[in-house]
Amino acid sequence: MMTRRRALLGVASLAVAFSAAPLAQAQTIKVGEMNSYKLFPAFLEPYKKGWELALEEINKAGGINGRKLEVVSREDGGNPGDAVRTAEELLSRENVSVLMGTFASHIGLAVSNLANQRKVVFVAAEPLTDKIVWENGNRYTFRIRPSTYMQVAMLVPDAAKLKKQRWAIVYPNYEYGQSATASFKKLLSKAQPDAQFVGEQAPALNKIDAGAVVQALIDAKPDAIFSSLFGADLQKFVREGNLRGLFKDRPVFNLLAGEPEYLDPLKDETPDGWYVTGYPWNEIKTPAHQKFLAAYQAKWKDYPRLGSVVGYSTLYTVANMLKRAGGTDTEKMIAAMKGMEMDTPIGPIVWRPIDNQSTMGAYVGRLAKKQGKGVMVNWRYADGALFLPTFEEVRALRKE
Amino acid sequence: MTYSSVLIQFLNGLAGASTLFLVAAGLSLIFGVTRIINFAHGSLYMLGMYVAVWAAEPLGFWWSVPIAALAVAVFGAGVEIALLRRIYGAPELLQLLATFALVLIVKDFTLWQWGPEDMLGPRAPGFSGAVEIAGRPFPEYELFLIGFGPLVLGALWLLLTRTRWGTLVRAATQDREMAGALGVNQKWLFTGVFALGALLAGLGGALQIPREPATLLIDLSVVSDAFVVVVVGGLGSIGGAFVAALLIAEIKAFCIGLGFSQLTLVVEFIVMAVVLVLRPWGLLGRVPAPARGAGGAEPPLEAPSPAAIGALLALCGALALVPALSAGYTLVLLTDVLVFALFAVSLHFIMGPAGLHSFGHAAYFGLGAYGAGLLLVRGGLPMELSLLLGPLAGGLGAVLFGWFCVRLSGVYLAMLTLAFAQIAWSVVFQWDAFTGGSNGLIGIWPAPWLSSKTAYYYVTLALSAGGVALLWRALYSPFGYALRAGRDSPLRADAIGIDVRGLQWAAFSLAGLFAGVAGALYAFSKGSISPESLSVPRSVDGLVMVLLGGIQTLTGPLWGAALFTWLQDAVARGIDYWRAVIGGVVLLLVLAFPQGLTGFLRRRSAA
Amino acid sequence: MTVLAVRALSKAFGGVQAVRQVSFTIAAGELLALIGPNGAGKTTCFNLVNGQLPPDAGEVEFLGESLLGLAPRKIWRRGVGRTFQITATFASMTVRENVQMALLSHHRRLASVFSLARRQHVDEADALLARVHMRDQADRPCAVLAYGDLKRVELAVALAHQPRLLLMDEPTAGMAPAERSDLMQLAADLARGSGIAVLFTEHDMDVVFRHADRIAVLSGGELIANGSPQEVRADAAVREVYLGSYA
Known part of the structure; x- marks a missing residue:
């Protein structure tokens, strides 16, 4: 009798303990954020400043329907295994309601895969891989940035206009570079059936042997070049290419090279006239961007990079979703995301119901030097909505 | 390729070779004299780059180069005096661990001092343009480098053959004990050599800034290149390093020139594997004089006392009770700990008792993981079967690679294991259609009845504990004793009819199989698998776990795995410079307990 | 003969x-x-x-x-048994275990992973050690033996194969x-x-x-x-x- 009563008491107190926890947390909504801060600091430090700014604004404006938003941020260790563990930690120890972040494609995919298994919403910030919303897409994963395919598609019309026949391609040897190259070949061949691809160089990421690669490209005698290099590889490629005359009279298309993260280190060696996607932060005069720019500079005494916009917009996505869902129920959050419209510093976006991809676009323009610094000129905003695959294509890819 | 492009690619190769040679020569010198495998050599190179870029701003490029080289030399001397000098008597693997800790600390120091962004240096004044060669513009600076490498080779040769100091260095390279007996002041000789090696690394880094930006990722990529060059050339041979640098740089340049740029991922490791298989001591290396009396013999393997067995069983019991207390993150973390414990024990199995130092054990972990993943995703097998059959891929990989590896010993063996791991990694990385390439495979989840964290935790506990128990049990068998016999005295083992190589091969394969079990468990616990699971950092993690725990004890790898996984998890969450913290902890442990954690505890209890 | x-x-x-x-x-x-x-x-x-x-x-x-x-x-x-100019024994094993290794090899039982090495051929090993007057040191690690004793262990090891x-x-x-x-x-x-x-x-x-x-x-x-x-x-x-x- 005694033991039974004690057991009952125990169960009761346990029940109190468990039910007390959600009550205590009702004040705040926790968002789990994770990224490879140590591995890609150039992009991710501005990214972090971006979401920190957004967090401050959101909470100042009253939070989520009166509840405070809290971001629990973690280093993901820079590899998929550790990233999955980090996500598990956020979910089971921190009890976060939604996950956001990640940079590299393979980590994004691994976390997306976990989100699908654990049935939680994951808003991927930076991974560009097409697979995360298409081939390997799932209903719990959303992605904000325009994918590799979309950014290539934004450049292809200009490339086709030049009517250059012989194209050489250089890309970092991993999924991003491979799929950029495949998309470029596919899209350019469609727009310009007589295009030939005469040379391909796939140096290992961060290990380009620029002299030899530039020479091999010269030997291929291309009329134009398509590149998806970035970071240190891009800097080495530009320097060697300038010295060895690779870029003379050859138009170059380079994905991402207009992003301040990768453009600024080029300084006075910025090659003139390259076609790039990027972010001309000091020239965008839309009210939304002006407001973001002012707030960012006031808080951080620094100018925003593209990562800042991504971080800022990703957290606002999460906040808007939570508001629309009226809470942290996963199914309600998914429903809220479907077709959700919102503003970002670089323009309004819509979250497509069919594939959970946002219609965020990118700036397309040419590179130029101004006072010893690289800038984007003749740029325009390419709305992502115009460069997405059709619904039929998406359905086929998602096998739905 | 036309004649002129062949010429240009040849020159590109020469320029690359000069840079490679500078780093490799320093590494080779240091190893030759101190027998330390300086994992931090790439970090010295990186420091050279950063200091040079930093000094070039106010002083100009040509001043920044000697300043950077000297600064790195001073730093190197400091490291030698403050750290390495204390651990020359420790087992060589522990020395390696210490230099690895330095890598972590230097990386975070650089991040703290110079920030995360890549820093591109200025072009070299006087060599900033291009000259016409065979009708093509060729950078003047590359020509400068092409000349500079042989110049350094010549200077080193003069230093080593024409000076008293050089004679001492050569004497110590050939026979350290003998040089010591001849009354050479070893302390300062070692400091001097380490400083010279650091100077060369710093110089190599500084000279590189007109060609590439200083980045935080350069350290490991440079040190792995340098290792390959040094091993291919023959450890301790400066001339060999030069030849090997030339060979590898030219092969790389022509891979690119001929349109096989993907091969650059792995071509140097293929070269190394081929060289080691055909010439086990490198191109110009000599059969090393066996080191006498290093480390000291380990005590006999005692039968575990009933108390020890009881404690281990109690530990298993306690682990089995954990799900009743906590179903959350603790289980996730413990699952990782269990997986890595099995991985570390399997590595210890060959490193400790068999004396085979593997730097590439992750290959078998990864092969097991991919084996399981591919059977599930591509083969359509049920999860349970995939988990059981997948590890065979690790075992078969070890059977194949091990056959070559057990023919070597010491550092050469370690480097061959590394080469094979890199080759396996690159195949997995490049074979997009089958392995999923750089993205890897996703959707590798346990069957529904095992999919809860608790259920999968029990699976992991059962398989890991079972695996560890089997491996330990094997060490008490005649097979395990024969392995130790082969390690203690290959000569005696051979003379009493023990087929040392055959047994080592079997042990290598067995260890590969159990690493594969760990890998398969890992894959299903994460739901996905990527090439990182068989990359060098994973192998290094394994080494660190084994060495942290202490290589001379059986249970060491368990505690090492637990401590390392916990540290990584706890520290990474709370502290910005977590790498430096881990490095610092490792250094402290190495300095305080040169025989590893459990070795220390045991001596305490014996005293 | x-x-x-x-x-x-x-x-x-x-x-x-x-x-x-x-x-x-x-x-x-x-x-x-x-x-x-x-x-x-x-x-x-x-x-x-x-x-x-x-x-x-x-x-x-x-x-x-x-x-x-x-x-x-x-x-x-x-x-053919051998002893070496500089003794070659298994330093991480006891004297008896050194002899047991030779006996295990003699009986072709080296590949066994299921038996316990320590329990194999104990009496035979001790008998051999007795012949070289090392029976009383059977449980000492080889690493701590005097040089002359190591020589005698080698002799016992060499004799194990008859x-x-x-x-x-x-x-x-x-x-x-x-x-x-x-x-x-x-x-x-x-x-x-x-x-x-x-x-x-x-x-x-x-x-x-x-x-x-x-x-x-x-x-x-x-x-x-x-x-x-x-x-x-x-x-x-x-x-x-x-x-x-x-x-």
Whole structure:
């Protein structure tokens, strides 16, 4: 009798303990954020400043329907295994309601895969891989940035206009570079059936042997070049290419090279006239961007990079979703995301119901030097909505 | 390729070779004299780059180069005096661990001092343009480098053959004990050599800034290149390093020139594997004089006392009770700990008792993981079967690679294991259609009845504990004793009819199989698998776990795995410079307990 | 009965003829000492017999079968035991375990992963240790033994396979003079008692002349004498070589 009563008491107190926890947390909504801060600091430090700014604004404006938003941020260790563990930690120890972040494609995919298994919403910030919303897409994963395919598609019309026949391609040897190259070949061949691809160089990421690669490209005698290099590889490629005359009279298309993260280190060696996607932060005069720019500079005494916009917009996505869902129920959050419209510093976006991809676009323009610094000129905003695959294509890819 | 492009690619190769040679020569010198495998050599190179870029701003490029080289030399001397000098008597693997800790600390120091962004240096004044060669513009600076490498080779040769100091260095390279007996002041000789090696690394880094930006990722990529060059050339041979640098740089340049740029991922490791298989001591290396009396013999393997067995069983019991207390993150973390414990024990199995130092054990972990993943995703097998059959891929990989590896010993063996791991990694990385390439495979989840964290935790506990128990049990068998016999005295083992190589091969394969079990468990616990699971950092993690725990004890790898996984998890969450913290902890442990954690505890209890 | 027959063994290193046309035989239970001044070719000759070096010409026959081209462990299987100039034992094992290893190999049980090594052939090992007077030290680690004791462990290890031939390279090197004769007496007793043929090289002439049944003298790579201690002592050529080199 005694033991039974004690057991009952125990169960009761346990029940109190468990039910007390959600009550205590009702004040705040926790968002789990994770990224490879140590591995890609150039992009991710501005990214972090971006979401920190957004967090401050959101909470100042009253939070989520009166509840405070809290971001629990973690280093993901820079590899998929550790990233999955980090996500598990956020979910089971921190009890976060939604996950956001990640940079590299393979980590994004691994976390997306976990989100699908654990049935939680994951808003991927930076991974560009097409697979995360298409081939390997799932209903719990959303992605904000325009994918590799979309950014290539934004450049292809200009490339086709030049009517250059012989194209050489250089890309970092991993999924991003491979799929950029495949998309470029596919899209350019469609727009310009007589295009030939005469040379391909796939140096290992961060290990380009620029002299030899530039020479091999010269030997291929291309009329134009398509590149998806970035970071240190891009800097080495530009320097060697300038010295060895690779870029003379050859138009170059380079994905991402207009992003301040990768453009600024080029300084006075910025090659003139390259076609790039990027972010001309000091020239965008839309009210939304002006407001973001002012707030960012006031808080951080620094100018925003593209990562800042991504971080800022990703957290606002999460906040808007939570508001629309009226809470942290996963199914309600998914429903809220479907077709959700919102503003970002670089323009309004819509979250497509069919594939959970946002219609965020990118700036397309040419590179130029101004006072010893690289800038984007003749740029325009390419709305992502115009460069997405059709619904039929998406359905086929998602096998739905 | 036309004649002129062949010429240009040849020159590109020469320029690359000069840079490679500078780093490799320093590494080779240091190893030759101190027998330390300086994992931090790439970090010295990186420091050279950063200091040079930093000094070039106010002083100009040509001043920044000697300043950077000297600064790195001073730093190197400091490291030698403050750290390495204390651990020359420790087992060589522990020395390696210490230099690895330095890598972590230097990386975070650089991040703290110079920030995360890549820093591109200025072009070299006087060599900033291009000259016409065979009708093509060729950078003047590359020509400068092409000349500079042989110049350094010549200077080193003069230093080593024409000076008293050089004679001492050569004497110590050939026979350290003998040089010591001849009354050479070893302390300062070692400091001097380490400083010279650091100077060369710093110089190599500084000279590189007109060609590439200083980045935080350069350290490991440079040190792995340098290792390959040094091993291919023959450890301790400066001339060999030069030849090997030339060979590898030219092969790389022509891979690119001929349109096989993907091969650059792995071509140097293929070269190394081929060289080691055909010439086990490198191109110009000599059969090393066996080191006498290093480390000291380990005590006999005692039968575990009933108390020890009881404690281990109690530990298993306690682990089995954990799900009743906590179903959350603790289980996730413990699952990782269990997986890595099995991985570390399997590595210890060959490193400790068999004396085979593997730097590439992750290959078998990864092969097991991919084996399981591919059977599930591509083969359509049920999860349970995939988990059981997948590890065979690790075992078969070890059977194949091990056959070559057990023919070597010491550092050469370690480097061959590394080469094979890199080759396996690159195949997995490049074979997009089958392995999923750089993205890897996703959707590798346990069957529904095992999919809860608790259920999968029990699976992991059962398989890991079972695996560890089997491996330990094997060490008490005649097979395990024969392995130790082969390690203690290959000569005696051979003379009493023990087929040392055959047994080592079997042990290598067995260890590969159990690493594969760990890998398969890992894959299903994460739901996905990527090439990182068989990359060098994973192998290094394994080494660190084994060495942290202490290589001379059986249970060491368990505690090492637990401590390392916990540290990584706890520290990474709370502290910005977590790498430096881990490095610092490792250094402290190495300095305080040169025989590893459990070795220390045991001596305490014996005293 | 002839256990070992060495016929016309020759070996050159570069241009130097280290061993030239050396022939000798050893019978069961007989101790043959191979001596000669430094550089006379003893060590080369010894390594040709034990399989560590391949000869340029000649034959090494053990119980009527050639040993040439066999790996050391195969030679051991045929029934040839060895001790080394610098003792080679398993430092991380106890004395008994060292002998057990040899016994496990003898019984071809090395590949077993299910039995406990420590429990195998304990009595046999102890019996062997008793024969070399090391029974009382059976549980000590080899790493802490005195040098003379290590030599005796090696002897026990070598006996584990019941060899027909024992090759001992400088068996008393590194030992105190008083110990040397004891060890050699022990080896001689064991060999004679079991009918084992022994080939040994040795620097200490006291040991050689006291314990060898026969002495083969090498000089300049050639065998200049081969006979009983008395015969060799009286041999003019030997006297010249030794006195010449010591004079």
